Amino acid sequence: MKLETNLGQTDRIIRVAVAVVFAALNLLGVVGGTLGIVLWVLAVVFAVTSVVSFCPLYFPFKFSTKGK
Known part of the structure; x- marks a missing residue:
């Protein structure tokens, strides 16, 4: 089964930027504990x-930022 892509370029760039920020907050010790774990998980997901x-x-709602 091949998954159809549903993320556009801008969406992908924003997700990478957010992932980097979340990872940096953890690595620099700004956040920790439960919040740190949640941010690590979100960073990996993004x-x-x-x-x-x-x-x-996006899939169940047939939403896409990919464009045509």
Whole structure:
């Protein structure tokens, strides 16, 4: 089964930027504990969805930022 991409270039860039910020906050010790873990998980999710150009939350609603 091949997943159809549903993320456009701008969406992917924003997701990578947010992932980098979340990871940096953790690595620099700005956040920790439960919030730190949540931000790590979100950073990984944003990075992976950006790399594969697919957001599973967009899929059930047939939403896409990809364009034509």
